[in-house]
Each structure stands twice: as structure tokens, then as C-alpha cells.
Amino acid sequence: MNTIFVTEAVMLAIYGQLLVPPKPVEYIIPYTTILELYELINSDEPLMHSISDDQHVRNKISELIQYFEEPLNKKKIDRALQVPWAKSPSIPMGEKTLVTIMNAVDHAPYGELFDPVETEVLAAAQRLEAPVLTDQYELIQRIISASVPVQVFDIEDFDYALDDY
Template sequence: MSTIFVTEAVMLAIYGQLLTPPRPVEYIIPYTTILELYELSSSDEPLMHTPADDQHVRTKINELIHYFEEPLNKKKIDKALQTPWAKSPSIPVGERTVVIVMNAIDHAPYGELFDPVETELLAAAARLSVPLLTDQYELIQRMISAEVPVQVFDIDDFDFALDDDAAQV
């Protein structure tokens, strides 16, 4: 039995513990969050508070980009991009973790309160009835205020989220 979360690709680069969970985990990531990896990689703006942490995260982002560009993984991702809401076959990223890339679509119900990537994350989580995993406190607060019908977990609560029945499939 796997635990399933919708999250952004960058979360896998920033938070190493997501790739080494104590039990099997499946991450659904909207394709646009992979595109964000390229933007973050080439950005001059610091991603982290200290230069050492910033360099480490940039290295991890570049490793994830290269991994997704490997021929078999790229083929799996390209397959998902053929149809809206299609999901790629599983892409293993750790001993107990797989990523499934979803061709999510930004759509109106969340478009006014949330940016396009946030909207895709929310729409994917709602569509699949699985929790969203994020480190963005402001996003969580806006979700609560807007009464978005999606369960959300802060990254700091990852271990608790693994034990939550709603995330089990």
C-alpha cells in the first residue's frame, strides 16, 4: 500500500526526506512544476538563506532535471503530455518512492485566488482525492480561507501525513 501526495517537483529537490520515506510513497507532480525546475535552476535569485544551502538545492534541482531528461523517463513524461489529465507511468526516484507526472490543467474554480501552478496542484489533488504536500504557509492559509476541498499537509508534518488514512491508497 502506497501513500499518495500531490506536490511540486522542487519539493523533492529541497526536502531530501521525501525521497527516503519509511514506507512506499507516490508523488503526483503536475508537469508545469517540472518546467519550474528549469526556471529555478537558471535564476540568479537565491533559493535558500545561506550560500551553501542554495548551492546544495541548485545541485539537487539540476540532478532532478537530468533524471527527468533520461530517455526512458522523458518518454514516460511525454506520454502523459498527449492528453489533458493523463498520468505518466511510474518513475522511480528512490527505494520506496515513485513520481507520476500529470498533465494537469489550470482551470477556473481556483484561478482567481491562486497562481496557475497552485491551481494545477489544487485541481490535481481534488481530481484524485489525495492530499497536497507543500511548504508554503501562505498557500495553506489561502486554501483554508477559500474553503478549497483538498486536504493539505505542511512538509514539516510529513511523518504525520504518512500515517494519515486519507493519504493511503
């Protein structure tokens, strides 16, 4: 049985260790976070503090985009986009890693506290009763402050989160 986390696609590009976990993991990725990859790759704003790290992350984002655009993976993703809240068939990302794309729907239950992508991540986590995995400290604080009924883990606590599930 896989441990399931809801996260954004960019987290898989930035944090390579997520793709080589010590035990089987499935990441649920709202589709809009895949669209964000295209925005990030085309942005002139630096993604990381150092130039070499920024270039490395941009290369990883490009690789992830190419992987999702491969015909079989694209077909799986397109199937999920036919119905709100549908999930794609699992896409293998490594020996112990699967990615499932969810056609999450932003229904704005949290008003101004969260942007549309964050809302979709939270809604998917609630719907699946799965924890959120993020590197955004401010997001974690807003989730706690708003008493959103989801469990959330900082990526730095990934190993702990795996042990917890």
C-alpha cells in the same frame, strides 16, 4: 499500497527526506512544476537563505532535471503530455518512492486566489482525492480560507501525514 500526495517537483529537490520515506509513497507532480525547475535553476534570485544551502538546492534541482531527462523517464513523461489529465507511468525515485507526472490543466476555478501552478496542484489533488504536500504556509492558509475541498499537509508534518494515510 502507496500513500499518494500531490506536490511540486521542487519540493523533492529541497526536501531530500521525501525521497526516503519510511513506507511506500507516490508523488503526483503536475508537469508545469517540472518546467518551474528550469526557471529556478536559471534564476539569479537566491532559493535559500545561505549560500551553501542555495548551492546544494541548485545541485539537487539539476540532478532532478537530469533524471527526468533520461530517455526512459522522458518517454514516460512525454506519454502523459498527449492528453489532458493523463498520468505518466510511475518513475521510481528510490526504494519506496515513485513519481507520477500528471498533465494537469489550469482551468482557473479559484480566480485570483491561486497562481496557475497552485491551481493545477489543487485541481490534481481534487481529481485524485489525494492530499497536497507543501512547504508554503501562505498557500496552506489560502486553501483553508477559500474552503478548497482538499486536504493539505505542511512538509514538516510529513511523518504525521504518512501515519494518517
